[in-house]
Amino acid sequence: MVTKLKRFLIGRPMKSHELANEKLSKLKALAILSSDALSSVAYGTEQILLVLITVGAVALWYSIPISFAVLGLLAILILSYRQTIYAYPMGGGAYIVAKDNLGTTVGLVRRYRSRLCRIR
Numbered sequence: 001m002v003t004k005l006k007r008f009l010i011g012r013p014m015k016s017h018e019l020a021n022e023k024l025s026k027l028k029a030l031a032i033l034s035s036d037a038l039s040s041v042a043y044g045t046e047q048i049l050l051v052l053i054t055v056g057a058v059a060l061w062y063s064i065p066i067s068f069a070v071l072g073l074l075a076i077l078i079l080s081y082r083q084t085i086y087a088y089p090m091g092g093g094a095y096i097v098a099k100d101n102l103g104t105t106v107g108l109v110r111r112y113r114s115r116l117c118r119i120r
Contacts, residue, residue, distance in 0.1 A: 026082070026085060029085050030078065030081060030082065030085070033081045033084075033085070034077065034078055034081055044070065045066075045067065045070055048063065048066050048070075049063055084097055095107050095108075
């Protein structure tokens with residue numbers, strides 16, 4: 001019954017030759033890739049404000065320049081994701097991108113770190 005419900009909601013599994021024709025538009029790919037960054041930015045801003053509130057009301061003025069710094073970092077992240085999508089149009093995970101740009105050792109470290117994050 002679970003299989004039938006899953007098949008109804010998601011559809012049938014695609015065959016390998018069908019996957020080649022499935023591509024995301026740049027806008028959709030950017031939205032999917034940057035969702036992790038957006039959640040991190042939102043969490044980081046909240047934590048910054050909590051620290052500033054504990055210091056006092058005068059320190060809350062610093063939230064404005066900090067917000068601009070966070071927006072700048074988010075813009076840099078979006079641009080880097082766009083470059084990655086352009087450089088790897090057929091797809092490229094963190095290992096492939098790190099290996100091609102920084103070398104095999106860094107790529108393996110990145111790959112190992114990703115596995116550790118999944119375990120936790």
